[in-house]
Each structure stands twice: as C-alpha cells, then as structure tokens.
Amino acid sequence: MDDLPRRVASAATAPVEGLWQRHVAVPYAATALDGRRGYGRWGTRDGFSVLYLGRPLDSVVVEAYRHLIDPIAEPDMVAVLARNIQPRMLVTATVAVTNVLDLREPATRVGVGLTLDVLQSGTADREAYAACQRVAQVAHQLNLHGLIAPAASKLGETLALFMDLLPAEQRPMRDETDQVWTHLPADPRANPGRHLRALPDHQ
Numbered sequence: 001m002d003d004l005p006r007r008v009a010s011a012a013t014a015p016v017e018g019l020w021q022r023h024v025a026v027p028y029a030a031t032a033l034d035g036r037r038g039y040g041r042w043g044t045r046d047g048f049s050v051l052y053l054g055r056p057l058d059s060v061v062v063e064a065y066r067h068l069i070d071p072i073a074e075p076d077m078v079a080v081l082a083r084n085i086q087p088r089m090l091v092t093a094t095v096a097v098t099n100v101l102d103l104r105e106p107a108t109r110v111g112v113g114l115t116l117d118v119l120q121s122g123t124a125d126r127e128a129y130a131a132c133q134r135v136a137q138v139a140h141q142l143n144l145h146g147l148i149a150p151a152a153s154k155l156g157e158t159l160a161l162f163m164d165l166l167p168a169e170q171r172p173m174r175d176e177t178d179q180v181w182t183h184l185p186a187d188p189r190a191n192p193g194r195h196l197r198a199l200p201d202h203q
Helices: 004-009 026-031 057-068 075-083 106-112 126-141
Strands: 013-025 050-055 088-102 146-150 157-162 179-181
Touching: 004 106, 004 126, 013 026, 013 057, 026 088, 050 057, 057 088, 088 106, 088 157, 126 146, 126 157
Parallel strands: 088 146
Antiparallel strands: 013 050, 013 088, 050 157, 088 179, 146 157
16 A cells, blocks of 8 residues: 555645746746646646756756756867757746744655655656656645755755646745856856855845
C-alpha cells in the first residue's frame, strides 16, 4: 500500500517570502507568473499548473544553461549558443505564500523518499523526475500551495507553486525590474568561487 500521502501529510511545511526570479522567452513574458501545465521536475503535461521560481540569480542563470544549452552543446559550442539564444526575459516577483512543503529540510526529504541526488539530477533523468512529480502530485492532492527545495543548479533554491490552489492574495506580485537577456549571462559554473548574487528577503 502506498503510504506517500501519509508521509507528505506529516511533513514540514513553511511560509515563503522574499524576491524570486525566473526567465522566459520574451513572447511569453506577459504571462511569466501564471504558471503552466507541462513536463518538468514538479509537473506533468496533463497535470496541474506549476509556477517555477528560483533564487539567487546565479541559480536562475544556471537553470537556463541546464535546460537550453547543456543538453545540446559540445564544450566548445557553449559560448556560441549562449550568445545566439532567442531573447529571454528575467522576471522578478515578490512572494508571500503559506503552506509550502519544505524539502530544504533533510528530515523532510527522507520522509518523502527524495534525496539530493534526485532533486539535483540532470534534466534527462526521467526516473528522478518521476519521483519528484509523484511527491508534487500528492502535495497538490493535500491542498498544499507548493513546495520549496534545493535547486537542481546546486546554487540556491527552487520554489514550485501550485497556481490553481494558491489564494488570490498569495499570487506572486511582479516587480518592475524585468530585464531582457539578448544573450545568456556568463555561466556561474565556469567560475564557482565567485560571490553568489542573492536577492534580499522581505522582512
């Protein structure tokens, strides 16, 4: 008998506040904070709408490379591809949400059967994605508002919000500091010792 619902129901939850970011192709910038149904670490094509946000900025940049460049790039082609992507919009949002499954805590991860290796797997690891999707599906069934986890970039955190369950007053509010990327910023993984650019939490 599958006891994952019981384990997720007893897992730690937390409120999440502060500034978070994501990148989208420019044509979709107007709906960047609406979420979407689609295949991802925490969602499926026929499932519920998920909004993915990240912090700090370096983590968001690495996610762009992981999804847009890494799967197709030979090492000597990375710089060329990064300079020639279609323009993307970096969107910043103020977040103040409650009832979020807190996978930052090792005990919570153990309780729901997820490891850091699974959370930080490559984008082609279908088995790891399926394990994450199952936890997200149960959290959604339990009416949680989303989940927060160590980012696959290994540089920060990912916030996945279930937009159909999020109260209207908790929907992320768009900041006025959108930035257009005509090319990707430098890959933070190429110089891992540099200072990470963090966004401040709202007090």
